[in-house]
Amino acid sequence: MGEDTTEDILRRALRKWGAWRGEEMRQDHENRGRPLSLETFITFFDDPAAGDAWVAENVNLTPNEHSKDVTSSAYSEWFQKLATGRFAIPMWEEALPAQAKAYNSAMEMTIPQLIERGDPISRFVYTLRS
Numbered sequence: 001m002g003e004d005t006t007e008d009i010l011r012r013a014l015r016k017w018g019a020w021r022g023e024e025m026r027q028d029h030e031n032r033g034r035p036l037s038l039e040t041f042i043t044f045f046d047d048p049a050a051g052d053a054w055v056a057e058n059v060n061l062t063p064n065e066h067s068k069d070v071t072s073s074a075y076s077e078w079f080q081k082l083a084t085g086r087f088a089i090p091m092w093e094e095a096l097p098a099q100a101k102a103y104n105s106a107m108e109m110t111i112p113q114l115i116e117r118g119d120p121i122s123r124f125v126y127t128l129r130s
Contacts, residue, residue: 003086011090018095022102029103036104038128042066054122064130069113070122076115088116100126 001009025044026036034040042061054073060066070076079088092111100109106129113119 007086007090010087011094014090014094015098018098019102021095022099025099026103038063038066038104038107038126041100041103041107042126064128066124066126068124070115070124073115073122076122079116089114092116092122096124104128106130 025041029036029040029044034044039061053075054070056068056070059068075091076088079091092114096111097109100107108127108129110125110127111122112125113121113123115122
């Protein structure tokens with residue numbers, strides 16, 4: 001199929017997977033009576049390994065924004081060891097924004113810097129429109 005077709009399939013699959021995860025979190029939080037806020041999303045994020053998977057600096061959490069600079073990541077190290085190249089990038093660019101949007105349609109997630117793109121750090125930014 002070629003790399004471009006493979007990447008397109010991977011991106012679509014990861015968007016669907018991210019949306020599924022976000023919907024599952026949303027339903028769980030609603031069932032528990034939690035507000036669908038940015039703080040709830042970050043505090044009760046459904047990946048128990050996430051907190052141990054990276055070293056983050058400049059972490060910020062307000063009602064309308066969450067950002068962090070990841071300076072070291074076990075995920076990135078494994079992607080590099082497995083020589084996944086460009087196929088590691090969609091994991092971040094597709095799954096995480098789709099998860100945030102499915103959790104709360106007013107939430108957006110951007111990644112201005114990403115280690116897998118060759119940047120020195122990964123910067124993850126979540127915003128919640130009020």
